Amino acid sequence: MSLVPLCSDLPQFLQGYLPNATKKETSIRPFITLTYAQSLDARISKGPGIRTTISHPETKTMTHYLRYHHDGILIGSGTALIDDPGLNCKWGRDSLANSPRPIILDTKQKWRFDGSKMQELYNKGLGKPPIVVVANDPAIKEHHVEYAICPMDKATKQIDWEKLFEKLKKDFNIQSVMIEGGAKVVNQLLLRNDIINSLIITIGSTFLGRSGTEVSPLQSVNLKGITWWKGTTDVVMCAKLDNE
Ligand SMILES: NC(=O)c1ccc[n+]([C@@H]2O[C@H](COP(=O)([O-])OP(=O)(O)OC[C@H]3O[C@@H](n4cnc5c(N)ncnc54)[C@H](O)[C@@H]3O)[C@@H](O)[C@H]2O)c1
Ligand SMILES: Nc1nc(=O)c(N)c(NC[C@H](O)[C@H](O)[C@H](O)COP(=O)(O)O)[nH]1
DSSP states (O other): OOOOOOOTTHHHHHGGGSOOTTSOOOSSSOEEEEEEEEOTTSEEESSTTOOOOOSOHHHHHHHHHHHHTOSEEEEEHHHHHHHOOOOOOOSSSOHHHHOOEEEEEOTTOOOOSTTSHHHHHHHTTSSOOOEEEESSSOSSOOTTOEEEEOOEETTTTEEOHHHHHHHHHHHHOOOEEEEOOOHHHHHHHTTOTTTOOEEEEEEOSOOOOTTSEEOOOSSOOOEEEEEEEEOSSOEEEEEEEOOO
């Protein structure tokens, strides 16, 4: 399905929140944007296993514009398994060149590239092959997939985000990453003002109800540098996570 044109005021609205392609990034980590679409009751889907459209076509195009500006796009295995996303970039002329590298956080190796929409796009020359994040040398190695081995923290049984992003930059030359969900990933990273450079949230004018998958971090989070855009049915908020 093709995209509707990008709203003319969105590039300027987003400008201060995107990685600066012309400025040499000196940090040991890539520029990281956390982005997702939520309902008015802070749900990102109708419930476990239900792929749910929240964004208006205008903000869907904005998501592809954001993909255009990043080297990598990271999602959790939950999203990969439920949504079977393509994660390519349909904005601009050259889909392959403009697409970010998909990065799937799948330490339990449940997701397969084989048979996925990502593979279909890769085979058609419309998307890049993924990097799968694993904790140990993978038991199964799929053709065209690269693996980022990132040890788990023994206490939390989670990968160390800082080490992962450092690895993505050092070993895969990923200078910017857009994080597109899902809830478990977003809830962790909303607390990481030391890692996240920009937060871009689309809010759709719908309620998804209490059985929906909720985005709500463990503790309160303050924002700064807040700015809003208003579309036909959605609003978009850009902000930075505060250090307080
Ligand atoms: N509206 C949106 O913008 C949006 C975006 C993405 C996903 N979604 C929805 O979100 C839902 C999926 O969310 P979810 O929370 O179930 O899954 P998720 O995508 O957050 O993936 C969770 C999985 O990722 C892995 N993971 C996450 N953090 C990890 C860490 N620190 N270390 C190691 N592994 C880690 C684990 O395997 C975990 O089970 C789906 O319904 C999807 O449609 C909505
Ligand atoms: N911006 C946005 N609005 C939504 O309404 C929605 N449901 C998502 N969800 C993000 C999730 O990761 C999806 O799986 C991918 O957006 C699908 O990506 P593709 O179009 O297949 O490339 N994102």
